[in-house]
Amino acid sequence: MALRAALRGATRHADAWLASLAHRPVRPGLSAAEVLARLDGPFPAAPSDPVAVIDALVEAVGGGLTATGSPRFFGYVVGGTLPAALAADLLAVVWDQNAALASLSPAASAVEQIAGRWVRQALGLPATASVGFTTGTQMAHVTALAAARHRVLAEVGWDVGADGLTGAPPVRVLAGADRHTTVDAALRLLGFGSRGIHTVAGDGRGRMCPDALRATLAATDTQTGTDTLTGGTGGARRVPTIVIAQAGEINTGAVDPLGQICALGHAHGAWVHVDGAFGLWAATSGSAHRRALVEGAADADSWATDGHKWLNVPYDCGIAIVADRAAHRRAMVAPADYFPPDPSGALDPVDWTPEFSRRARTFAVYAALRSLGQDGLRDLVDRCCELAGHAASRLAGLPGVRVLNATPGPAGHGVVVPLNQVLLRVEAPGGEGDRLTRAVTAAVTAGGDAYLTGTVWQGRAAMRLSVSNWSTTRAEVDLAVDVIAAAVGAARR
Numbered sequence: 001m002a003l004r005a006a007l008r009g010a011t012r013h014a015d016a017w018l019a020s021l022a023h024r025p026v027r028p029g030l031s032a033a034e035v036l037a038r039l040d041g042p043f044p045a046a047p048s049d050p051v052a053v054i055d056a057l058v059e060a061v062g063g064g065l066t067a068t069g070s071p072r073f074f075g076y077v078v079g080g081t082l083p084a085a086l087a088a089d090l091l092a093v094v095w096d097q098n099a100a101l102a103s104l105s106p107a108a109s110a111v112e113q114i115a116g117r118w119v120r121q122a123l124g125l126p127a128t129a130s131v132g133f134t135t136g137t138q139m140a141h142v143t144a145l146a147a148a149r150h151r152v153l154a155e156v157g158w159d160v161g162a163d164g165l166t167g168a169p170p171v172r173v174l175a176g177a178d179r180h181t182t183v184d185a186a187l188r189l190l191g192f193g194s195r196g197i198h199t200v201a202g203d204g205r206g207r208m209c210p211d212a213l214r215a216t217l218a219a220t221d222t223q224t225g226t227d228t229l230t231g232g233t234g235g236a237r238r239v240p241t242i243v244i245a246q247a248g249e250i251n252t253g254a255v256d257p258l259g260q261i262c263a264l265g266h267a268h269g270a271w272v273h274v275d276g277a278f279g280l281w282a283a284t285s286g287s288a289h290r291r292a293l294v295e296g297a298a299d300a301d302s303w304a305t306d307g308h309k310w311l312n313v314p315y316d317c318g319i320a321i322v323a324d325r326a327a328h329r330r331a332m333v334a335p336a337d338y339f340p341p342d343p344s345g346a347l348d349p350v351d352w353t354p355e356f357s358r359r360a361r362t363f364a365v366y367a368a369l370r371s372l373g374q375d376g377l378r379d380l381v382d383r384c385c386e387l388a389g390h391a392a393s394r395l396a397g398l399p400g401v402r403v404l405n406a407t408p409g410p411a412g413h414g415v416v417v418p419l420n421q422v423l424l425r426v427e428a429p430g431g432e433g434d435r436l437t438r439a440v441t442a443a444v445t446a447g448g449d450a451y452l453t454g455t456v457w458q459g460r461a462a463m464r465l466s467v468s469n470w471s472t473t474r475a476e477v478d479l480a481v482d483v484i485a486a487a488v489g490a491a492r493r
């Protein structure tokens, strides 16, 4: 009874929250300290009624929630939640499946297999690649780069699974100057210090320069010296190498020239990994121009992307995809004597991610893809890009505002941006532009009608408007632009 009553209470609160998204301020009304002050107290000695617990929780934390599912949320790169994905995720919680093993949850195993296949197909990646569903792109990097580490070292005779990194041949890692910080974090977690990363220069728009990659590869292609494998003095030999490219720079949305990077990397024996947290989804676009941005992505060796960004499934969901299934499994597998033998060959998700026990997050992925279909996914991606282009064109027309990632559109058609990100700045002499840009970002978000986030682009303050939510329409984008225009006017006064 208590369970049913608590669930009914939660459903009522959930309904109220979802209904409020259309009009509530997007920003939270309370700071973390204020929520803490409302909620904090000694660990109770006695039990409490579940309904009362939920009601009190909602009452205390409600004001500290950010309406990230609102169509007026344009911060970071945060997707909304598709109705089918939200409902499926609620069921995943209620069903409380441990998705590690097919024998423990045949349903989670089967759904994960289908979701993985559909994701590969949507992104135009090899049908034979293996897929692991992680908490986010950060852990998808860890998964894919662990597979990379395993293989590039195996190729020079070193078994990193058995012998670890101590005494291993050094691995050369090359990544673009505009890479996401999670790449460095993943490399650190895998034992590659960030000082060892060779940073490859970008083109000023967020893309890696193939010429710079070529030069860095050539300059560091062989290593001479003590042969760590034999203990003797080795000659010059090929260096185990990982190249990390990016599809969708977080500020500009720019995509590296993936085909060229893969060709260059492979010519030097490298494993090429792509950080495509949101940009890889350009493969689903109906526009040949957008699809061309990610042309060549399929030539890479591994990919990391998110479900919780552009696919609009609830937090959390990342996806690691690896062309070399054997390397992926060897890097992740954690066999245990107590696992029941499963002669059916069904997918055991535990074999493909760093987690052991975990939630069945792919019910939501399946539901999102099933409810959208290929047509709906294409429309979602293209709608976001077109709305970002519309915002960029209007913002570029505001006096004193510069859209930093825009290029002129076809004659008379404003400006265009690469994907769904709009990067802008209020221009003024000296340091005044930084001050105004930060003031406008803060004022827009504080107003509550729209939510944007600030950033630093090439050493200067900027702000970013990301269109990543399935429910955002032109009306919300126009509202955000109007609010920005008003804030620019006020800041200049």
Ligand SMILES: Cc1ncc(COP(=O)(O)O)c(C=O)c1O
Pocket (backbone or CB within 6 Å): 076, 077, 135, 136, 137, 138, 139, 180, 182, 246, 247, 248, 249, 250, 275, 276, 277, 278, 306, 318
């Ligand atoms: C390009 C890129 N890579 C990685 C990440 C990190 O993704 P997650 O927060 O899912 O770990 C982001 C997040 O915005 C991103 O834009």
